[in-house]
């Protein structure tokens with residue numbers, strides 16, 4: 001039986017693993033962080049869940065719709081809202097009719113989708129792949145703690161800029177493949193999770209706001225409305241614009257990098273935003289794809305079977321990652337047939 005290693009336990013990697021396992025391959029997943037989900041990320045804070053990566057799921061294709069529907073039936077996904085307000089320099093506006101469509105989230109945080117998909121998979125976490133080589137017609141991956149992983153084929157779902165330092169040397173015989181990966185650009189993001197005292201006069205008019213043309217803020221959401229069954233304090237998630245994140249990318253003090261977001265929300269929305277009871281900052285160096293490749297996945301048999309997948313291939317969101325994971329599995333099965 002062929003051994004396939006998938007690098008990355010985000011949505012693309014997990015969906016791909018599920019398909020390959022159903023097809024009878026020996027699949028294992030290697031993940032650098034301590035848990036699964038990748039950028040579909042949730043932090044356990046103050047006894048509740050706060051999504052600090054992907055905020056919600058939207059559905060365009062029938063196939064992804066069926067996937068989400070099954071998760072809804074299993075109680076893992078629920079509709080959160082149909083409406084995201086818009087904050088412009090002229091004020092706060094409700095969505096127009098064509099901007100009203102379902103946004104799905106998870107009652108126990110977005111990572112619960114990943115946990116569900118990973119339940120019957122072999123996932124080795126806390127294992128970062130640092131280099132890739134070839135030996136005896138097999139891939140040989142080296143981990144940060146100098147471990148070796150041998151495989152017949154690899155699916156990498158690392159964001160393109162994280163893939164390059166690991167694979168660039170070994171892919172010298174595949175220059176077109178490398179050129180495509182190098183063309184992908186990601187933007188960074190600074191995300192704040194902030195809790196406010198019970199009794200804060202929170203607006204019930206909106207659950208989420210997309211900020212248009214603001215130099216600092218791009219998104220504000222009332223995250224605790226995703227868990228109405230939890231009696232908790234109001235918790236908000238704020239995201240920066242990519243321009244602001246780029247300027248503060250090398251700031252060592254994360255609180256210093258994040259404070260302007262709270263101040264801006266305080267000026268634009270309600271003064272209490274600048275005085276949370278507690279808050280945390282997360283910096284995403286590779287947050288959102290600026291321009292996806294426009295192909296479902298990227299594959300090569302030279303020097304050995306390798307498929308790249310992820311939101312940077314098919315489309316820059318969770319649905320794109322899902323489609324790419326499926327396409328990667330199909331491409332690999334064809335190569336190994």
Ligand SMILES: Cc1cc2nc3c(=O)[nH]c(=O)nc-3n(C[C@H](O)[C@H](O)[C@H](O)COP(=O)(O)OP(=O)(O)OC[C@H]3O[C@@H](n4cnc5c(N)ncnc54)[C@H](O)[C@@H]3O)c2cc1C
Pocket residue numbers: 007008009010011012013030031032033036037038039040052053054055056057058127128129130157158159162166189191239284286287288309310311312316317318319321
């Ligand atoms: C702040 C933010 C907000 C977002 N909001 C939304 C939203 O509202 N809706 C939406 O649809 N999408 C949103 N997205 C995008 C969405 O999160 C991604 O499109 C999707 O999660 C990408 O999945 P993926 O599997 O392609 O990649 P990832 O989730 O990035 O998975 C890749 C995995 O590879 C692992 N990895 C990387 N390098 C190595 C290595 N060397 N060794 C081992 N493992 C490695 C990573 O740890 C990660 O787990 C958001 C993203 C961010 C950051």
